[in-house]
Amino acid sequence: MVAGAVYxxxxxxxxxxxxxxxxxxxxxxxxxxxxxxxxxxxxxxxVLASSRSHRSPRMERxxxxxxxxxxxxxxxxxxxxxxxxxxxxxxxxxxxxxTKQWDTCAPEIILAEAGGRLTDLFxxxxxxxxxxxxxxxxxxxxxxxxxxxxIQNLAPLLREFGRVPV
Numbered sequence: 001m002v003a004g005a006v007y008x009x010x011x012x013x014x015x016x017x018x019x020x021x022x023x024x025x026x027x028x029x030x031x032x033x034x035x036x037x038x039x040x041x042x043x044x045x046x047v048l049a050s051s052r053s054h055r056s057p058r059m060e061r062x063x064x065x066x067x068x069x070x071x072x073x074x075x076x077x078x079x080x081x082x083x084x085x086x087x088x089x090x091x092x093x094x095x096x097x098x099t100k101q102w103d104t105c106a107p108e109i110i111l112a113e114a115g116g117r118l119t120d121l122f123x124x125x126x127x128x129x130x131x132x133x134x135x136x137x138x139x140x141x142x143x144x145x146x147x148x149x150x151i152q153n154l155a156p157l158l159r160e161f162g163r164v165p166v
Contacts, residue, residue, distance in 0.1 A: 001019065003019065005017075006079065008078075013025060014027070015035070015086075015107075017035075017113040017114070018113075022113050023109075023110045023113035023114040035085040035114040037084055037085060037114050037115040037116040038145075040146065041145050043067050045069075046070070046091060047088065048070065048071045048072070048089065048093075049089035049141075050063075050072070050092070051080075052074060056096075058161055076103070077094065080092045081116075084114075090143045091140070091142040091143065091146060092140075092141040093121075093141075095163075097134055097135065097136040097138060100133050101134075104139060115143070117142055118140070118142075119139070121137050121138040121151075121158055122158070122165045123151040136166045138163075
């Protein structure tokens with residue numbers, strides 16, 4: 001990725017980034033502001049960005065195991081990752097293989113330029129040059145500071161669920 005933009009019409013908010021140029025948020029009422037993720041690493045203090053739709057039993061197990069107490073439920077992958085970039089959330093987990101490259105490409109550069117990280121559930125980089133367009137190994141987006149901890153603590157749960165990298 002070299003550039004990305006995610007627009008949230010409900011809030012009239014645009015997240016944008018260019019590699020090496022930082023990540024920015026714009027809305028109709030304020031001048032553009034540079035984005036920077038939080039440094040939170042305590043799971044009990046972290047805010048989880050999660051889906052508005054019904055949560056799977058496996059995701060419920062992850063939330064309980066990590067001890068997340070605060071949660072923001074939103075729609076698209078891009079908006080949830082934007083919330084991490086603007087310090088309204090600290091992480092987002094998507095356990096299923098249902099996200100596509102178009103869901104993650106623009107948000108990934110925005111998050112990276114704001115100081116965060118986006119990988120698959122196993123901590124491996126997402127690939128955008130393959131034949132498949134789905135993110136078969138799920139996704140983990142964090143503020144960066146907590147990324148390795150999240151991947152390590154997620155690993156036993158993934159084994160419990162029978163998830164292996166594909």
